[in-house]
Amino acid sequence: MSATGQAASRRRSRGVRGNETVAGWLFVAPMIAILGLFLLLPIGMALWVSLTGWDGQGSPFAAGVPFVGAANYTSLFLQEGLTREQFMISIRNNLYYVAVAVPAQTLLALGLALVVDQRWLRGRTFFRTAYYFPSVTSSVAISVVFLFLFANSGAVNALLAFLGIDGPAWFADPRGLVHLVLGGLGLADPDHPPAALADHGLFGLSWWEWLAGPSVAMTTIIMLVVWTTAGTFMLIFLAALQDVPPQLDEAALVDGATAWQRLRHVTLPMLRPALFLVVTLGLIGTWQVFDQIYVMSQGDPAGTTLTPAYLSYRTAFTDFEYGTGAAISFVLFLIIVTMTLLQRWIMRDRDVPAPRRRWWQVWRRSRS
Amino acid sequence: MVGRAVAAAALVLALAACGEGFGGGPVPQQTGPATLQVLISSSGAAETRAVTDAAQRYAAASGDTVTVIPAQDIEQQLGQALAGSAPPDVFYVDAARFADYASVGALEPYAQGLPAAGDFYPALREAFTYDGRFYCAPKDFATLALQVNEQLWARAGLGAADVPRDWAGLREVAARIRDAGIVPLVLDSTFDRIGAFMLQAGGWPVSADGKSATADSPQNLQALEYVQGLLRDGLARYPQQVDTGWAGEAFGRGMTAMTIEGNWIRGALAADYPAIGYTVHELPAGPAGPGTLSFTTCWGVSARSRFKEQAVRFVQAMTTADAQLAFARAYGVMPSIVSAREAYLREFPADAPFLAGADHARGPVNAPRMDRVISDFDSQLQRLAVADPAALLRRLQRNTTAALAR
Numbered sequence: 001m002s003a004t005g006q007a008a009s010r011r012r013s014r015g016v017r018g019n020e021t022v023a024g025w026l027f028v029a030p031m032i033a034i035l036g037l038f039l040l041l042p043i044g045m046a047l048w049v050s051l052t053g054w055d056g057q058g059s060p061f062a063a064g065v066p067f068v069g070a071a072n073y074t075s076l077f078l079q080e081g082l083t084r085e086q087f088m089i090s091i092r093n094n095l096y097y098v099a100v101a102v103p104a105q106t107l108l109a110l111g112l113a114l115v116v117d118q119r120w121l122r123g124r125t126f127f128r129t130a131y132y133f134p135s136v137t138s139s140v141a142i143s144v145v146f147l148f149l150f151a152n153s154g155a156v157n158a159l160l161a162f163l164g165i166d167g168p169a170w171f172a173d174p175r176g177l178v179h180l181v182l183g184g185l186g187l188a189d190p191d192h193p194p195a196a197l198a199d200h201g202l203f204g205l206s207w208w209e210w211l212a213g214p215s216v217a218m219t220t221i222i223m224l225v226v227w228t229t230a231g232t233f234m235l236i237f238l239a240a241l242q243d244v245p246p247q248l249d250e251a252a253l254v255d256g257a258t259a260w261q262r263l264r265h266v267t268l269p270m271l272r273p274a275l276f277l278v279v280t281l282g283l284i285g286t287w288q289v290f291d292q293i294y295v296m297s298q299g300d301p302a303g304t305t306l307t308p309a310y311l312s313y314r315t316a317f318t319d320f321e322y323g324t325g326a327a328i329s330f331v332l333f334l335i336i337v338t339m340t341l342l343q344r345w346i347m348r349d350r351d352v353p354a355p356r357r358r359w360w361q362v363w364r365r366s367r368s
Numbered sequence: 369m370v371g372r373a374v375a376a377a378a379l380v381l382a383l384a385a386c387g388e389g390f391g392g393g394p395v396p397q398q399t400g401p402a403t404l405q406v407l408i409s410s411s412g413a414a415e416t417r418a419v420t421d422a423a424q425r426y427a428a429a430s431g432d433t434v435t436v437i438p439a440q441d442i443e444q445q446l447g448q449a450l451a452g453s454a455p456p457d458v459f460y461v462d463a464a465r466f467a468d469y470a471s472v473g474a475l476e477p478y479a480q481g482l483p484a485a486g487d488f489y490p491a492l493r494e495a496f497t498y499d500g501r502f503y504c505a506p507k508d509f510a511t512l513a514l515q516v517n518e519q520l521w522a523r524a525g526l527g528a529a530d531v532p533r534d535w536a537g538l539r540e541v542a543a544r545i546r547d548a549g550i551v552p553l554v555l556d557s558t559f560d561r562i563g564a565f566m567l568q569a570g571g572w573p574v575s576a577d578g579k580s581a582t583a584d585s586p587q588n589l590q591a592l593e594y595v596q597g598l599l600r601d602g603l604a605r606y607p608q609q610v611d612t613g614w615a616g617e618a619f620g621r622g623m624t625a626m627t628i629e630g631n632w633i634r635g636a637l638a639a640d641y642p643a644i645g646y647t648v649h650e651l652p653a654g655p656a657g658p659g660t661l662s663f664t665t666c667w668g669v670s671a672r673s674r675f676k677e678q679a680v681r682f683v684q685a686m687t688t689a690d691a692q693l694a695f696a697r698a699y700g701v702m703p704s705i706v707s708a709r710e711a712y713l714r715e716f717p718a719d720a721p722f723l724a725g726a727d728h729a730r731g732p733v734n735a736p737r738m739d740r741v742i743s744d745f746d747s748q749l750q751r752l753a754v755a756d757p758a759a760l761l762r763r764l765q766r767n768t769t770a771a772l773a774r
Contacts, residue, residue, distance in 0.1 A: 055472040056447060056450055056451045057450055057451075057472050057473055057474060058453050058672075059453070081766075081767070081770045082740060082744060082767045082770065082771075086740070086744075152611055152613075153611075169608060169611065172608050174747075174750075191754055300747075301747070301750075302747040302750065303744075303747060316447070317443065317444045317447035317448065318443045318444070318447065318465075318739065319468070319737065319739065319740060320447070320468055320472055321737075
């Protein structure tokens with residue numbers, strides 16, 4: 001089509017489709033209204049609450065509610081006190097939680113998906129159902145079952161005792177894993193931490209405390225979450241695996257690639273979008289962990305299972321400091337956004353602008 | 369585009385702010401038959417049944433409609449209800465949380481106007497007094513006392529005359545029990561137990577008027593050093609150290625000769641360990657005399673109720689001697705009024721040591737925003753055996769000062 005023809009058709013189409021803009025807005029209007037009413041409006045209200053000293057009585061928009069500016073936020077970062085200390089402890093706990101849970105659940109889900117995708121596996125449907133089962137069960141019910149399993153005289157400790165191991169008091173043990181390992185290797189005494197770490201710190205928490213690692217109690221919650229979420233992520237990987245054209249695999253096979261090479265250079269690159277999705281969902285989900293904490297530990301022992309989401313709830317609803325509670329949730333929101341952007345940047349397709357060299361080209365060249 | 373969105377959001381916010389029933393101001397009162405919502409945090413099925421039955425009898429007699437709602441998590445449910453300006457008319461308020469509710473104006477200070485206001489034990493009145501006003505009627509109470517396992521006591525060669533009366537006596541019998549190869553005392557690692565020692569030494573985390581922090585006083589230090597000595601010398605242990613969930617379990621399983629718990633241990637032992645033989649005694653006195661902690665709940669009446677008058681009448685009916693004795697029979701609490709003392713002792717003579725504690729008991733720390741300060745102190749107390757008591761108290765002092773200053 002010539003340039004004038006294109007311009008003409010564009011002009012014409014605008015005339016014909018002028019009404020469609022209105023219709024389009026009409027069609028999405030209910031959704032906009034619902035999102036606005038139940039999402040944007042409450043977020044705006046929460047943002048306002050985070051700037052006030054509202055004590056939870058009556059309306060946060062009433063005349064008598066004090067406006068405190070950014071004081072709720074500064075109390076989380078700059079003012080020495082219990083608020084900042086608990087917030088920093090919750091951030092530390094959640095950092096370790098994310099650092100352990102996200103890789104663990106991703107690898108487990110990938111492994112499970114690769115196994116149940118095998119054609120030689122008998123009863124694949126059974127295994128797929130079995131692995132997915134924890135994900136469809138209520139997290140509260142699973143939490144309660146774990147409470148029984150990890151009780152002092154529960155099944156896990158009975159099993160350990162059978163193997164001759166004296167199991168810990170799982171949910172009552174506040175010791176950090178890193179501290180335990182350092183103490184076990186004789187590198188540092190947890191009761192008398194090295195002064196270089198204990199006397200300096202960041203945001204009111206000493207380096208020694210920052211480096212504690214997840215506590216024994218938190219480890220049990222990590223195990224639970226990895227176990228319950230792996231099923232869902234397995235399903236995502238499985239769907240992606242079934243999208244991988246078998247010809248690719250067969251071509252690699254013909255070229256003499258080993259099973260590991262086919263996995264590493266054919267299957268995994270094809271799974272990249274799924275991997276991005278799983279890691280993103282995992283990051284968001286683990287930063288927001290709430291129900292397991294609420295049911296199993298309520299932040300105990302010694303605050304080592306406190307997470308920002310649970311702390312925000314507790315600060316607002318039991319301490320009546322709704323402003324600080326809302327501020328915590330906005331900081332958590334920023335952390336999640338930052339983490340997701342960072343992860344997007346790390347996992348970006350680095351070699352798109354460069355002329356792409358296929359694995360088989362590289363491989364052939366190396367052989368010739 | 370962004371600017372328009374912000375403007376729209378601001379408009380919606382303004383509209384919401386203008387909405388009816390969302391604002392403050394006094395609530396118009398209604399006379400005549402009321403529909404009362406009563407939110408309770410029940411200790412169990414027995415309490416729920418007893419309170420529901422009493423409420424139904426009251427409803428039948430008064431013409432009001434009374435709905436008793438057992439809460440799953442009363443703090444959260446109340447917090448939501450208060451924020452939504454639709455609180456229940458009557459609700460349980462734990463003494464440990466009372467100042468939080470009173471300080472934000474959620475409670476109606478009706479108790480000082482009750483005809484029977486002077487009949488409540490002074491320690492309980494104090495627990496529900498904020499800024500000089502007696503807010504709500506104590507429902508019932510429990511105190512801490514010393515429980516002694518008779519069998520282990522005899523095995524250690526001790527008799528009835530050896531029950532310790534003071535701190536020195538406690539150390540002495542504990543050493544004899546330890547030398548007999550028995551764990552002398554299992555004590556929960558919280559302020560709710562160790563605070564009794566602070567009281568016996570003449571200390572407390574806050575001043576009598578609840579306005580200033582007195583946590584780093586020499587009296588408190590003396591108390592913590594005494595408990596630390598018990599822990600270090602193997603004379604006392606925390607429940608976790610003997611692999612139990614709480615002191616009552618260790619006592620019930622016959623792992624310790626003594627424990628310090630409240631009235632609730634009776635029900636727990638009767639249900640789980642009915643075979644155990646034990647006696648109850650007043651806590652040993654400290655350098656500043658006897659002292660024990662009381663645990664109590666009051667009938668809070670919402671400041672935003674439409675039926676305050678009817679709600680107060682309901683509370684009056686629930687706190688008569690007869691009603692309280694019925695509750696005592698149903699779930700093992702002690703009546704909060706002095707005039708029911710004799711009748712209670714006639715029925716439950718073995719509870720005399722618990723009831724005697726009422727004369728020198730102190731409720732939880734009565735100041736707002738202290739809940740998390742105390743729970744932080746609790747987590748510090750878990751390390752009392754190896755920690756520096758003065759450092760623990762400095763930390764408590766700092767946090768208490770910050771909480772009271774706001």
